Amino acid sequence: MSGRGDELREKVERPRSPEPELDSPASSERIPPGDEVFGEGEVEGRVQVIEESGVRRPYMRGIMVHSLMARGVTFEDAYATADSVGERIRGRGSVQRIELSKIVQEFLGDAYEHEPPIPVPVLVAVEGNRGRTPFSKGTLSQSLLAASLEPDDAFEVARRIEADLMLEGRKQVSQVEMRRLAYDQLLDRFGRRAAERYLVWRVFEEPDKPVIILLGGTAGVGKTSLALAVAQRLGVSRILSTDSIRHVMRIMLSSDLMPVLHVSSFDAYRQLPQLGQEDDPVIGGFLNQASTVSVGVRAMLDRAIEENTSLVLDGVALVPGLIDFDLYKDRAHIFFLMVGRLDQAAFQTQFEARAERQRARGAERYVERLEEIIKIQEYLLEQAERNDIPIVDNVTLEGSALLVIRHVVESLRKSGGIDFEELLRP
Numbered sequence: 045m046s047g048r049g050d051e052l053r054e055k056v057e058r059p060r061s062p063e064p065e066l067d068s069p070a071s072s073e074r075i076p077p078g079d080e081v082f083g084e085g086e087v088e089g090r091v092q093v094i095e096e097s098g099v100r101r102p103y104m105r106g107i108m109v110h111s112l113m114a115r116g117v118t119f120e121d122a123y124a125t126a127d128s129v130g131e132r133i134r135g136r137g138s139v140q141r142i143e144l145s146k147i148v149q150e151f152l153g154d155a156y157e158h159e160p161p162i163p164v165p166v167l168v169a170v171e172g173n174r175g176r177t178p179f180s181k182g183t184l185s186q187s188l189l190a191a192s193l194e195p196d197d198a199f200e201v202a203r204r205i206e207a208d209l210m211l212e213g214r215k216q217v218s219q220v221e222m223r224r225l226a227y228d229q230l231l232d233r234f235g236r237r238a239a240e241r242y243l244v245w246r247v248f249e250e251p252d253k254p255v256i257i258l259l260g261g262t263a264g265v266g267k268t269s270l271a272l273a274v275a276q277r278l279g280v281s282r283i284l285s286t287d288s289i290r291h292v293m294r295i296m297l298s299s300d301l302m303p304v305l306h307v308s309s310f311d312a313y314r315q316l317p318q319l320g321q322e323d324d325p326v327i328g329g330f331l332n333q334a335s336t337v338s339v340g341v342r343a344m345l346d347r348a349i350e351e352n353t354s355l356v357l358d359g360v361a362l363v364p365g366l367i368d369f370d371l372y373k374d375r376a377h378i379f380f381l382m383v384g385r386l387d388q389a390a391f392q393t394q395f396e397a398r399a400e401r402q403r404a405r406g407a408e409r410y411v412e413r414l415e416e417i418i419k420i421q422e423y424l425l426e427q428a429e430r431n432d433i434p435i436v437d438n439v440t441l442e443g444s445a446l447l448v449i450r451h452v453v454e455s456l457r458k459s460g461g462i463d464f465e466e467l468l469r470p
Contacts, residue, residue: 090102090103091103091133091134091135091136091137091138091139092137092138092139093138093139093140093141093144094138094139094140094141095141096141096142097211099213100138103129103130103133103139103144105123105126105127105130106126108122108125108126108129108130109122109123109126112125112126112148112152117152121152125148125151125152128151129144129147129148129151132147133147167215168209168214168215168216168217169215169216169217170216170217170218170219170222171216171217171218171219172218172219173219176216179206179209179217179222181199181202181203181205181206182202184202184205184206184222184226185198185199185201185202185203186198186277186279187226187242187245187246187279188201188202188226188230188242189277189278189449190241190242190244190245190246190277190278190279190449190453191230191234191238191239191241191242191245191453192238192241192446192449192450192453193230193234193238193446194442194446197233197234201226201229201230201233204229205222205225205226205229208225220467220468220469223243223246223467223468224468226242227239227242227243227468230242237454240457240464241450241453241454241457243462243464243467243468244453244456244457244462245278245453245456246467247456247462247467248354248377248456249279251352251354251377252352253349253352253375253376253377254348254349254351254352254353254354254355254376254377255278255280255354255355255376255377255379255452255456256345256348256349256354256355256356256357256372256376256377256378256379257271257274257275257280257355257356257357257379257381257448257452258357258358258362258378258379258380258381259271259274259356259357259358259359259362259381259382259383259436259448260358260359260360260362260363260364260380260381260382260383260424260428260433261358261360261382261383261384261421261424261438262309262360262384262417262418262420262421262424263309263360263417263420264385264391264394264417265383265384265385265391265421265438266383266385266438266441266444267285267358267359267360267383268285268358269441270358270383270436270438270441270444270445270448271283271285271356271357271358273441273442273444273445274356274445274448274449275356277445277449278354278356278449278452280354280355280356281353282348282353282354282355282356283355283356283357284344284355284356284357284358285357285358285359286337286340286341286357286358286359286360286361286362287359287360289337289340289341289344289359289361290333290337290340290361292340293336293337293339293340309330309333309334309360309361309420324419326416326419326420327419327420327423330360330420330423331363331366333361334360334361334362334363334366335366337359337361338361338363338366338367341357341359341361341362341367342367344357345357345367345372345376345378348376349372349375349376358383360420360424362380363424363427364380364382364424364427364428364430364431364433365427365431377456377459379451379452379455380433381433381434381435381436381448381451382424382425382428382433382434382435382436383435383436383438383444384421384424384425384435384436384437384438385421385437385438385439386437387439388418391414391418392414434451436448
């Protein structure tokens with residue numbers, strides 16, 4: 045390749061130096077075998093870069109290349125720039141970081157100012173029960189979501205913790221200390237309740253009994269999207285829908301034997317017109333289907349409990365009263381919430397938009413059956429009210445996910461038995 049890299053190299057007449065850069069707190073540790081260390085991290089013959097904090101680190105070309113590439117500079121241009129900078133400061137005992145930045149800017153100009161950055165890994169090891177693992181800002185921000193934070197807020201907390209570790213030049217940190225750092229940041233920025241929610245979920249990530257979150261609701265309210273969002277934020281790997289259970293069951297049970305399994309919830313009444321709830325055949329057909337599918341739901345709950353695996357399960361077949369969850373209370377932490385769209389006009393608009401986008405998938409049938417769908421929603425919301433089941437008006441996915449997580453983790457916190465001081469004790 046030719047171009048900017050060639051231009052940069054033309055500015056340097058002397059041969060390439062084996063010297064080179066800095067832009068990582070770990071760079072003072074990256075001294076090649078055989079190099080003699082002088083003073084505070086100084087290496088004989090190497091230019092020292094002085095940080096604003098006063099810390100001195102040797103200039104290393106390799107780390108400079110890595111740093112520039114992380115800011116969007118191509119490898120060729122990054123290598124040529126690192127060479128040029130090394131030649132410019134050769135023979136000097138030290139250089140201030142701010143001056144070094146100006147020299148880099150002189151060579152590169154503003155061409156890469158708006159390039160998307162690539163994350164630079166922080167070379168810090170986290171010591172825990174499972175051994176040593178590299179610190180990851182992404183992993184930490186993921187775990188912080190259990191405090192019922194917006195993703196951007198969680199990432200900012202993780203970024204601040206990463207910056208503090210870099211500033212201190214840490215090479216390793218214990219899992220308990222990392223937990224304390226996260227707790228302190230959350231306490232300072234969002235208050236005690238958010239900080240404690242973070243600690244609570246740390247306990248229940250590996251519980252003595254699983255956490256099972258059930259999200260009921262009629263067709264089209266956004267149950268599955270909400271289940272995925274909640275599971276992702278809590279780090280729950282097992283996600284299931286009652287639709288999947290129904291599809292498995294109908295493979296084993298033909299339409300002649302069990303016709304309600306082979307149609308949608310809002311069409312089930314068409315298969316069984318005389319059901320015993322003649323006053324409302326739509327609800328009668330729906331309950332017949334849900335009762336059948338609930339057999340498979342109980343099997344999935346039993347399996348999750350047997351394997352001690354947390355689960356997020358959503359579906360229209362989750363009807364209050366069909367399953368006695370008290371039978372599971374000693375073996376699992378079960379949370380049942382009903383998801384709805386209370387604005388019927390918005391509900392209809394959503395179905396119409398879906399039908400427009402998904403013509404090939406027959407989404408227009410939801411518009412055609414809107415009356416039946418709303419009738420089932422009204423029934424489910426009424427049953428939720430009677431059974432003291434929280435109702436989530438799913439206006440926005442983001443807000444609903446935060447609400448569900450807050451309900452689950454706050455309920456676990458209130459259940460007692462959590463010693464927060466012990467969790468933070470070294």
